[in-house]
Amino acid sequence: IAGITQAPTSQILAAGRRMTLRCTQDMRHNAMYWYRQDLGLGLRLIHYSNTAGTTGKGEVPDGYSVSRANTDDFPLTLASAVPSQTSVYFCASSDSQGTQYFGPGTRLLVL
Amino acid sequence: AQSVSQHNHHVILSEAASLELGCNYSYGGTVNLFWYVQYPGQHLQLLLKYFSGDPLVKGIKGFEAEFIKSKFSFNLRKPSVQWSDTAEYFCAVIVFSGNTPLVFGKGTRLSVIA
Numbered sequence: 001i002a003g004i005t006q007a008p009t010s011q012i013l014a015a016g017r018r019m020t021l022r023c024t025q026d027m028r029h030n031a032m033y034w035y036r037q038d039l040g041l042g043l044r045l046i047h048y049s050n051t052a053g054t055t056g057k058g059e060v061p062d063g064y065s066v067s068r069a070n071t072d073d074f075p076l077t078l079a080s081a082v083p084s085q086t087s088v089y090f091c092a093s094s095d096s097q098g099t100q101y102f103g104p105g106t107r108l109l110v111l
Numbered sequence: 112a113q114s115v116s117q118h119n120h121h122v123i124l125s126e127a128a129s130l131e132l133g134c135n136y137s138y139g140g141t142v143n144l145f146w147y148v149q150y151p152g153q154h155l156q157l158l159l160k161y162f163s164g165d166p167l168v169k170g171i172k173g174f175e176a177e178f179i180k181s182k183f184s185f186n187l188r189k190p191s192v193q194w195s196d197t198a199e200y201f202c203a204v205i206v207f208s209g210n211t212p213l214v215f216g217k218g219t220r221l222s223v224i225a
Contacts, residue, residue: 099145100203
């Protein structure tokens with residue numbers, strides 16, 4: 001069982017380019033999340049989805065969009081990347097009691 | 112809005128010292144509480160969790176946490192730290208008032224020196 005996988009592991013991106021970070025889980029969890037982690041700021045929630053077909057905005061949603069076409073996949077898209085989106089991005093899913101399980105992360109550098 | 116406060120940003124301890132990391136949350140209703148650990152260069156992993164019952168919860172690697180409802184606290188403890196405990200520790204709370212995501216504290220970085 002892989003748990004949560006994320007791709008790519010790391011990426012260098014030119015500003016203005018579009019980028020989709022992929023996240024897939026095999027635990028059949030309804031809820032999934034995207035966070036960004038920046039030094040001194042901890043984890044900040046970008047978007048979340050409580051179940052397939054629904055999404056919600058987190059603390060820092062601007063510049064990001066998500067979709068949840070099915071239970072397993074929750075991609076995060078940066079429509080036009082900016083340097084302030086340089087960060088480490090973590091995808092997570094949670095079970096019915098709220099315990100979250102995290103993916104290995106994607107390190108993104110926007111130049 | 113609910114919030115989670117971790118009082119220490121960076122804690123430096125010598126090996127074998129005792130550890131206590133503070134965590135307070137701001138919601139008065141039913142909550143589930145968690146501590147996660149992030150080792151350097153890795154993702155967050157669950158250390159322990161409290162849902163109900165005995166307020167003293169034991170987790171992996173000798174860690175424990177005590178839920179004190181009257182103080183809205185869930186402090187993490189370990190009697191004797193090791194160099195391998197060097198990591199960042201995150202407290203998190205989920206509030207059961209509808210579908211709400213986990214709320215994380217900003218983390219405490221622990222450095223254990225030999």
